[in-house]
Amino acid sequence: MSITHDIKRHLKLGCLFLFLFSGISCAEQNTQKVTADKVLIKARVYTVDVNNPWAEAVAVKNGKIIFVGSNREAQDYIAKQTKVIDLQGRMVVPGFQDAHVHPLEGVSLTTFMGCDLIPLSDTETNPETWIDELKKCNKIDFPHDWILGGGHAIQDVLKLKRMPKLVLDEAFPDKPAAFMEKSSHSMWVNSKALEIVGITKDTPDPQGGLIFKDPQTGEPTGLLSDSAGDELMHKALQRSPKLQQARYEALMLSQDFMAKYGLTSITNGRVYWERGNLEPWLRAEKEGTLKARSIMALWAYPHLQDDFQLPKLKSMYRDDRDSLLRLSQIKFYSDGVVINNSAAVVEAYNHLIHPFAKPFGLNYFTEKRLAKYITELEKVGFDAHIHGLGDRAVKESLNAIESAQKANSKLKLQTRHQITHVALARKEDIPRFAKLNVTANIQINHDTGDYGTGVELDKKIDYKHVHIDDPDYWFKIVGDVDVEFSPVHPIIESGGRMVFSSDWDVSSIDPIVSIQNAVNILDGKMSKDEAIATAIKGYTLNPAYIMRHDDMTGSIEVGKYADLVVLDSNLFELPKQKIKQAKVLLTLLSGNETYRAKEYR
Template sequence: MRNSERCILQWLYILVSLSVVYGRYTSWKSFAIYTNGIIYTVDPFDDDWDLHPEEAMVVDDHTGYIEYIGDNAGALQYRTDSSYVHDLGGNTVLPGFHDVHMHPLEAMTSLGGGCSVPSNTPPENMLYNISQCKPRDDATAWVLGHGHSIEYILEHINNGGRPPNEIIDEIMDTNPVIIMEETSHSVWVNSKALELAGITKDTPNNPGGIIMKDASTGEPNGILFENAGNEIMDLAMKSFKNLDEMNYDALLRGLEELRRNGITSVCDARTYWKRNHHDAWKMACDDKELTVRAVLGLWAYPHMNDAEQIQRLKELYTNGYNKNECFLKINEIKVYSDGLLDSTTGAMLKPYVKNFHLPGLDENIGMNYFTQKRLEVYFEHLQAFGYDKGFDFHIHAIGDRGVEEVLNAIEKTKEKGTRHRMTHLEIVNQRDIPRFQELDVIADFQVTGTYTLPDKLYRIENVVGESRAKNFIPVKSVEDTGAAVTLSSDWDVSSLNPFISIQHATQRGSQSISVKLAIEMRTINAAYAMRQENEVGFLSAGMAADFVVINKDILNIPINQIGTAKVLLTALQGEIIYQLDKK
C-alpha cells in the first residue's frame, strides 16, 4: 500500500472514531434534556443522595435510558437539532414510585354497578343506599355492592339485631345480592344469594372461610368471612357474560389513576385467574395500553386441590409476557395465611380481647387460609431459584401467629435466591422481628390509612389489647434489623396517593421513620422486591428513565405538608405518560 493511501485510510479511521465518540451530540441521536430541577437520585450507592440533589438529567429518546445526570451545563452538551429541553422550573424529580401491594383492577371494577354503601353506618340505616342498587329491568340478576364496615355488622348482631340477610331481603328478595365489606375480607348477602350458593344451616366452613350462623336457629345470617365470601363472589362472576370486557375496562381506568399518581411499577396483589384477571393485563399489553411495569400475584385458592392448583399455577407462569411491547410478568403467587384483626380472623398466638363468637373459632385466636404445612408444600413446588425460574411469594400475614407460621414455613423450605414478601404484618411477636433479616424475607407495610396513626390506636387496642397494640405495624423495628422493607397502598382499601403513605410513615410515634427512608421504601427497595433493581428504582446513567416530577421538595418541607404534593409529570422508560393539565 502506498503511503498516500495509508494516510487517507488513517484519516478515515480517525473521522469514523470521532463520529462514534461525538455522534451522540450530533445528528442521529435525540435527547430529552431536563434542566433547572431538584433531582433526587435515590442512588443506593450514595448514602447522602438526599443532601446533594442534581439539577439536570438527559434521557435518550430512542432507548428510554438515562444518559446523564448532573448540572445544567453538562446536560446541555447533549443538545442536538432533534433534542428538546424541558425546564423543570425548580420542581422536584424522584424515581417513579412503586406500589408492590395494590388491586388496580378490583379497585375500578364496574361489576358493582357503582353501588356503594357507607362504611360508618349501622346496617339497619343502609336500606335506602342498598335500594339504589336494585336493577330496574331484571329481577333475577346478581347485584354487587361494596363499602360497609364489618365492625358495625358484628356489633348489630351482638346487640341482638335481626339477621343481616333479612335486612336486604326487605328491599330485594328476588335478586341475589352481595355487598363486599370495605377491606374485601367479608361479604354481606341476602337469602337469595345464600340459596343460589347452596348455603344452609348444614353447610360446613370451607378452607379459609367462615359462614356466620344465627346463634338461636343455626341458619346462615348472610355474613360470609374470607374465602366463603370469595366463593360466592366467583359464583356471581360467572353470571356476567361480558366479564372479560368489564375486567379490561376496569384495568384501563386503574392504569389512568396510576399515571396520575406517579406510579410506574406495581404488583397486582390478588390476580383472580379463575375470573380471567390475568387476561385483562395481557390484553392491555397487546393493545399497547399498559403504562406500568407490572408483576401479577396469582391468587392461591385455599379450597382447591393442592396438586391441581400447583400445576395450573405453573402453567400460568411467565417471566416476561410479550417483552417487545410492555413490562408484564406473572411470577408471583399471592397467598393468605390468615384474615383480619377487626373481624378477629387474623391468626393470633393468644386470644383476642374482643370476641364475636365466630363459628369454628371457639378459641378466639383467628383462622388460617393456608396452614403452615400447606404453605410449605406450595413453597417447595413453586418458589423461585433466581431471576428466571419459578415464583416469588407475596404472603398476607396480619396476626402474630400468622406471621410466625409463615416465617417458619419459609425457614423450612427456603432456597437461595428467593425473594418472598410478607405483607401487612400488623401484629408481630418480638421474637420474630429479627427473622425477616435472617431469612431474607421482604417486609411490606401499609400506613396510608389513618387507622395506622397513634391517635387511632384505640381501635386496635379494643380488639387485641394494649400490650399487643403498642407496636402495631412495626415498620421501624423491622427496618432497624437491616431487613428489606417496602411501603405500599393496598389500594383501594387505602388511598393510592404515595405522598400520604410517606407522610404517615414519619408520624407514627415510636414506629416513625425518616422521609428519606420512606422514599427508598417506595422506590429502590420496592424495585428489589420486584427483581428490577438493576433497571429502575433510582436515577443514574444507564438506568431506565422511570421518573416523576412533583411540585414540592418533600425532603425539605414540613412533614404535615408532604401529603399535599402533586404529580406534575410521570414518565415510563423515558416516555411521558402523564402531564398535569396546565389549563
C-alpha cells in the same frame, strides 16, 4: 498487559455497557454526538442512588437514562430534535412503585360492582336506614346476573338487631345480592345469594373462612367471612364476554388513576386467575395500553386441590423483565383481618365479634401447606407474596419460608419473598426478616386502625369494656398483648428491608400520604432527612427489589429505564405535616408521558 491496553479494554467494556442499556452505538459515543430524546433540566433530582443522591438534569434516549448530572454537562446531549423540559427547580424522583395494590377492585364500584355503599355508610351507620337507597341498585345495568357492590364496614352490619340477610332481602327480594366489606375480608349477602350458591345451616366452614350462623337455629345470617365470601364471589363473577369487557374497562380506568399518582410499577396484590381476572391484563399488554410495569401476584386458592393447582400455577410463570406484564409472584393468605377475628394470633382474642368466631383466628393456608407451596414454586422462579397480618400468621409465614430455604438449600436460589401487612409481630420474629431476606411490605396510609395505625400506643386502654363504636375497638379486639404493632422502625433497625404500599382500594393510593406517615413514624428515631430518604426508598428502590427489577428501575441512574416523576415541591423542604400536600405534575414511563397534571400544561 500494558496500562494503555487495560484502559482501552475498559473503554470498550464501558461502551458495550452503554450500548446494552441504552441502544447507543459506540460510534455515536466516540464522536461525542450522543443526542438525547428528552432532557430534564434545572430540576432538583433526588436519585435514590447513594453514590450520587442529587443532580440537576437527566437525559433520556430510547426510554433509558443516558445521563444524570449538572445542567451544564446536560447541554452536551441536546440537539435540535431533543425535547428539553425546564423544570424551574421542581423535584424529580424515581417513578413510585406500589408493591401491593388492587387495580381492578379499585375501580370496580364504577364498573362491575356498581352498588356503592360508601356514601350510605359515611352518612349513617345503621344499615336499616339504607334500604330505600339500596333499592335504587335494582336499576343498575350490571354485566352479570347479580347485584354487587361494597364499601361498608363490618362493624355497622354487626350492629343490626336482626339477621343481616333480612335487611338485604327487603331491598332485593328476587335477585342475588352481595356486598364486599371495605377490607374485602367479608361479604354481606341476601337469602337468594345463599340459595344460589347452596349455603345452608348444614354447610361446613371452608378452609380459611366462616359462615356466620344464628347461635340458636344454626341458620346462615348473611355474613360470610374471608374465604367463605371469596368462594361465593367466585361463583358470582364467572367470566362472560360482557363481564370480561367490563373488567377490561375497569383496568383502563385504573391505569390512568395510578399514573396520576406517579406510579410506574405496581404489583397486583391478588389475581383471581380462575374467575377471569388475568385476561384483561393479557389483553392490555397485547394492545399496548398498560401504563405501569405490572407484576401479577397469582392467587393461591385455598379450596383447590394441590395436585391441580400447583402444576397450573407453575405453567403460568412468566418473567420477561422488559415486558410490562410479568406473572412472577404467588399471593398467599396466611390469615385474615383483626376486625373479623380472622387474623391468626398467638394469644386468644380479647373480644370475639360473633359467638362462632375463632379465638385464635384462622388460616387460609396452614404453615405446612404454605411451606409445601413455597418449596415447589420458588424452584420455578416465583416469589411468595404472603398476607400475614396477625402475629401467628407472621411467625408461620417466616417458618414456611425458612423450611423452604432448608429444603431447597442445594439449589442456591436467590429468593425475594415478602410478607405483607404485618400488623402484629412478636419481638422474637422481628430480626428474622433480615436473617431470612424476607421483605416487610407494610401499609401505613390507613385512616382507621384496621391494619394497625403505625402509631405506638401511648395511652392506657380499658380492655374490659369493649364497644363497637369505640375508637380503640381494633386494639380491644386484639387485647393487651406483648406485640409490636405495625413494626416499621423495629424491622428497619434490625436490618430488614422495608417497603411501603397502598393496598388500594382498601386505603388511599397516594404514595405521598404514605411517605408523610413514614416520616412521622420514624420521627425522633432518625433525622428528618434520613426519614424522608427511607420513606422514598420504601416506595422506589426497595419495592423494585421485590419486583426483581431494581437493576433496571427504582433509582435514577445511567442505564436504567427513565421512569420518572416530577413533583410540584421538594419533599425534603416541606414541614413534616405538610409533605402530603405535594402533588405529582408529570409521570414518565420509559421516558413517555403517562400523566400530566392540568396545572402543568
